[in-house]
Amino acid sequence: MTNPTLAIIVLILCTFSNGAKYKPNWNSLQTRPIPKWYDQAKIGIFIHWGVYSVPSFGSEWFWKHWKDGTDGYKDFMKQNYPPNFTYQDFGRYFTAEFFKPDEWAKQFKKSGAEYVILTTKHHEGFTMWPSTYSFGWNAMDIGPNRDIVAELSTAVRAQNLKFGAYYSLLEWYNPRYLADSNANFTTNNFVADKMYPELLELIETYKPDIIWADGEWTAPDTYWNSTNFLAWLYNESPVKDAVVADDRWGKGSLCKHGGVFTCQDGYNPKTLQKHKFENAVSLDKHSWGFRRNARLEDILSIEELITEVVQTVSCGGNIAINVGPTHYGKIPLIFQQRLSDLGSWLNVNGQSIKKTTPWKYQNDTLNSNVWYTQAKPAVYAISLKWPENNIVELGAVKELFGKHKPKVNLLGVKDQLTYKVTKKTVKITLPDKATVKSKWAYVLKIA
Numbered sequence: 001m002t003n004p005t006l007a008i009i010v011l012i013l014c015t016f017s018n019g020a021k022y023k024p025n026w027n028s029l030q031t032r033p034i035p036k037w038y039d040q041a042k043i044g045i046f047i048h049w050g051v052y053s054v055p056s057f058g059s060e061w062f063w064k065h066w067k068d069g070t071d072g073y074k075d076f077m078k079q080n081y082p083p084n085f086t087y088q089d090f091g092r093y094f095t096a097e098f099f100k101p102d103e104w105a106k107q108f109k110k111s112g113a114e115y116v117i118l119t120t121k122h123h124e125g126f127t128m129w130p131s132t133y134s135f136g137w138n139a140m141d142i143g144p145n146r147d148i149v150a151e152l153s154t155a156v157r158a159q160n161l162k163f164g165a166y167y168s169l170l171e172w173y174n175p176r177y178l179a180d181s182n183a184n185f186t187t188n189n190f191v192a193d194k195m196y197p198e199l200l201e202l203i204e205t206y207k208p209d210i211i212w213a214d215g216e217w218t219a220p221d222t223y224w225n226s227t228n229f230l231a232w233l234y235n236e237s238p239v240k241d242a243v244v245a246d247d248r249w250g251k252g253s254l255c256k257h258g259g260v261f262t263c264q265d266g267y268n269p270k271t272l273q274k275h276k277f278e279n280a281v282s283l284d285k286h287s288w289g290f291r292r293n294a295r296l297e298d299i300l301s302i303e304e305l306i307t308e309v310v311q312t313v314s315c316g317g318n319i320a321i322n323v324g325p326t327h328y329g330k331i332p333l334i335f336q337q338r339l340s341d342l343g344s345w346l347n348v349n350g351q352s353i354k355k356t357t358p359w360k361y362q363n364d365t366l367n368s369n370v371w372y373t374q375a376k377p378a379v380y381a382i383s384l385k386w387p388e389n390n391i392v393e394l395g396a397v398k399e400l401f402g403k404h405k406p407k408v409n410l411l412g413v414k415d416q417l418t419y420k421v422t423k424k425t426v427k428i429t430l431p432d433k434a435t436v437k438s439k440w441a442y443v444l445k446i447a
């Protein structure tokens with residue numbers, strides 16, 4: 001062998017090993033760190049919007065419940081729609097005439113969120129962009145006649161927010177998917193001809209910062225081609241360095257494989273987690289999509305929402321707060337109100353949430369209303385209740401009050417607070433509640 005040939009072979013080998021940093025297996029994929037921007041962001045907005053927003057009854061699982069004969073759905077159709085009306089018929093009533101992506105993006109920005117995840121395709125299979133692989137069943141061909149993914153991603157990025165794409169692997173009633181399913185997933189025509197190329201088209205066209213897979217539970221990850229997909233995503237895709245993936249990549253993969261762990265919906269473990277997680281929580285406790293039959297008590301109160309945010313971040317997680325827009329393109333006012341209130345709370349208290357890390361303790365050892373975060377050198381004690389007699393008593397922070405006498409401040413209040421160190425606790429005296437700007441939860445900065 002001549003030297004030039006050897007040099008070329010060495011060059012080719014080097015190129016290969018550099019290009020393929022991650023191999024298509026879980027052990028290798030798991031070594032990829034979660035991009036830093038995501039850990040620092042803490043709060044995202046989730047949007048469930050699709051054809052199910054037209055019947056807006058029950059939940060975004062409307063089609064499946066109707067076909068399965070779940071109580072109430074057949075009656076709802078019989079009472080409100082002509083006989084033989086199909087789910088596909090809802091498509092043209094998905095009008096989105098009030099959809100103003102810039103207005104949405106500004107509302108999300110004001111809420112204090114740092115990223116926005118849209119259902120680009122839910123289990124119904126309807127794509128919110130003109131997918132080459134979803135002819136006649138996408139937001140350009142029917143309904144809005146608009147490329148929702150393009151419009152929203154552009155508007156969101158103009159507000160300096162990141163854009164994420166939720167994408168359902170399965171499609172309940174796609175005949176190819178059903179054929180694979182009937183063959184116990186020993187065939188994979190649906191993945192080869194539809195899902196896989198469509199997912200690549202989505203990423204290559206819109207370059208999402210998050211890919212939030214779902215609808216994975218029916219089949220193993222080998223059927224969905226998940227490890228090959230993630231190796232491509234991390235090694236070669238246009239978003240390879242900054243993209244964040246979730247953990248929904250096949251039966252048994254939840255809380256185990258992939259990037260960020262979402263575990264079950266509404267995952268709020270209340271203890272420190274070793275692996276980065278996301279608590280995906282809907283403002284409507286019973287549905288992700290908008291439903292007209294919701295009651296006021298089904299909607300998270302601002303106190304409940306802030307509690308979710310604080311507990312999640314204390315334990316090292318991010319929170320994705322879900323809203324369901326209407327078929328005509330507005331975010332219901334009750335959801336707007338919650339997001340706006342969260343924004344005003346964060347305006348005063350945001351430094352105890354954004355860019356923080358978990359502290360040694362997540363919740364106080366004595367005071368069950370208090371949760372902790374830190375941004376060195378400060379430790380933040382976040383109290384979900386205003387204490388009786390204006391005195392907060394804390395156990396876990398005792399060790400910070402040794403020779404070093406830290407300063408204690410209530411965020412949003414200028415004057416330093418006075419405190420008394422006892423044998424086991426620190427008693428901090430708060431100002432008169434009427435003079436305090438913040439509402440709903442109160443943050444003590446100890447530094």
Ligand SMILES: *[C@@H]1O[C@H](CO)[C@@H](O)[C@H](O)[C@H]1NC(C)=O
Pocket residue numbers: 083084
């Ligand atoms: C509904 O469909 C059935 C079966 O295709 C047909 O016999 C019937 O006439 C249809 N009804 C209406 C009102 O179109």
Ligand SMILES: *[C@@H]1O[C@H](CO)[C@@H](O)[C@H](O)[C@H]1NC(C)=O
Pocket residue numbers: 184220
């Ligand atoms: C379907 O495939 C799985 C393995 O992927 C196997 O465990 C199961 O027994 C199969 N079921 C049937 C009905 O063949």
Ligand SMILES: *[C@@H]1O[C@H](CO)[C@@H](O)[C@H](O)[C@H]1NC(C)=O
Pocket residue numbers: 188191192196197225228229232
């Ligand atoms: C699986 O992924 C590989 C690598 O990206 C690709 O070449 C192959 O076509 C995919 N197979 C299916 C069935 O999608």
Ligand SMILES: *[C@@H]1O[C@H](CO)[C@@H](O)[C@H](O)[C@H]1NC(C)=O
Pocket residue numbers: 270363364365366368
């Ligand atoms: C809070 O901390 C204590 C230990 O100090 C623990 O026993 C308790 O379960 C923790 N979690 C919650 C949700 O209170």
